[in-house]
């Protein structure tokens with residue numbers, strides 16, 4: 001279970017949010033939304049342990065994440081909105097490198113299959129810099145199809161995707177949650193699941209609370 005207790009964050013001299021509390025259990029998805037600049041990315045990065053909160057705690061399986069960095073990192077998949085691709089590496093190289101860096105052993109043919117499922121057949125061997133924005137996003141998202149991490153934290157995963165890729169990603173996330181996974185994501189579109197529970201958290205609207 002992911003538990004967030006009385007979280008407060010400031011960046012520079014800007015107060016972004018405070019009093020953020022929620023829990024997320026197996027089979028649940030948290031849809032985080034709010035206006036531009038409300039602090040969604042900052043909150044996601046705080047949940048990953050990449051930003052330190054000014055107050056409060058993030059706990060994973062009952063222990064603060066600051067006390068179990070490596071164990072937590074092994075159970076987490078974070079995809080930021082910048083995709084994290086190396087421009088000079090090909091799609092397949094990027095995917096294999098990302099998997100290896102997260103400690104996931106993936107056979108090369110498995111990686112090729114996954115890129116094909118992501119609609120990238122014939123583009124696997126091109127450097128990321130010549131791929132379109134949507135294709136780069138697809139390469140980054142291909143990691144989800146190989147991941148065994150129970151907790152997914154996804155920053156604007158639908159941005160730049162066409163209708164077919166949105167549908168595919170919705171299914172991948174829904175399958176993850178249906179299988180007992182947890183997901184936290186930001187998106188400006190509605191999130192529907194066929195099974196599992198969707199919780200919503202809006203930042204930047206004090207009048208209806210944070211959860």
Ligand SMILES: Nc1ncnc2c1ncn2[C@@H]1O[C@H](COP(=O)(O)OP(=O)(O)OP(=O)(O)O)[C@@H](O)[C@H]1O
Pocket residue numbers: 011012013014016034035036037038039040041042043
């Ligand atoms: N390192 C930093 N130093 C100072 N200010 C920062 C830093 N990182 C973020 N901010 C500021 O914090 C605010 C929230 O940024 P954040 O990226 O978390 O918002 P967001 O809700 O994800 O926005 P968007 O919907 O536009 O992606 C912004 O005003 C941003 O300029």
